Amino acid sequence: MPVFLDMKVTFVSPPLNLSGGNRVVAIYAELLTRRGHEVVVVAPAHARQRSLLDLFGEKASEPQPPSHLDGSQVSLFLSKPGRPVSSADVPDADVVIATWWETAEWVRDFPPSKGAKVYFVQHHEVHSFLPQQRTRSTYRFPLHKIVVARWLAEVIASEYGDRGVDVVPNSVDHRQFFAAPRGKQKRPTAGLLFSTIDWKRFPMALESLVRVQKHLPELHVRCFGIEHPGAPLPPFVSFSFCPAQDALREIYASCDVWLTASSSEGFNLPAMEAMACRTPVVATRTGWPAEAVIDGVNGACVDVDDVDALAHQTERLLRLPDAEWRRVSQRAFDTVRDSSWERSADLFEQALQRVVSRPAAVAA
DSSP states (O other): OOOOOOOEEEEEOSSOOSOHHHHHHHHHHHHHHHTTOEEEEEEEOOTTSOOSOSSTTOOOOSOOSOOTTTTOSSEEEEEOTTSOOOGGGSOOOSEEEEOSHHHHHHHHTSOGGGOEEEEEESSOOOOTTSOHHHHHHHTTSSOEEEESSHHHHHHHHHHHOOOOOEEOOOOOOTTTSOOOOOOOOSSOEEEEEOOOOGGGOHHHHHHHHHHHHHHOTTOEEEEEESSOOSSOOOTTEEEEESOOHHHHHHHHHTOSEEEEOOSOOSOOHHHHHHHHTTOOEEEESSHHHHHHOOBTTTEEEEOTTOHHHHHHHHHHHHTSOHHHHHHHHHHHHHHHTTOOHHHHHHHHHHHHHHHHHSOGGGGO
């Protein structure tokens, strides 16, 4: 086993929320703290919240919008809203980690005393709603990159010429996401995540389920999200707003198939969590499902924006005989059985140690 030296680690985050990306940052911050490292997360306060940091170093103590750091032992400091996090907002450390393209712009200009610079990349942020020239430029910054999936390492190597990235895949907490072996639901049930983000393609996923419901009128759909739908959902869809983490397991485990129709994904944690709850996945070929979901084995993968294939594969899984569905369910579980946040944290920690041990030029 490698021997890790205690480090001072700063994560620089955009305003905190309940997004999947923030959740992954919170997990690593918590695990590194438990391992004896001195970890601080610094983020701007939300614009609607009065600043809690009239003096640098004041710990956040007033209510703010929910985030995955609520109840955590990780030290959290909020800078004043409406401006970038500056070097004056962060402590001196061994390593400072940008967690989003905009934070990479901030961290790039920090002095060496703030630590060796790392860019934790959870997606290739070149979406139409972002300033793409700026986002692309961040992947060329001289920050060491840690990415969550092999496809991101390939993009950064092929498009930006950086072949020295560390790949640290996301994982699943089997203490939180689990289910006993089971058969199909009495009422065919599919599940999906609600999101207004364009590349999540929720309307397409819903359209595919509408098509399935025409052939399976008894279809029930479980849906959850951190936003409220702006329009009524079909009557066969039940929606849970911002469910507690322990309620997510029940949602996943109540489904015969989990559907994800994204046109782009950095990783796709819900697909992995659904499999941990023994639910087969139908997904588009993007993010982690493109690497892990195998047609006819643990679910099905289809081309991006192919609503016919999404509907067909979802209906096919829902119509499987119980014994065959049980086999697919078991294989879905087997796909993620060995996944572990502790193991991923080992890789993350090792990557940070390597960066810290390099010459001071890395932090310059």
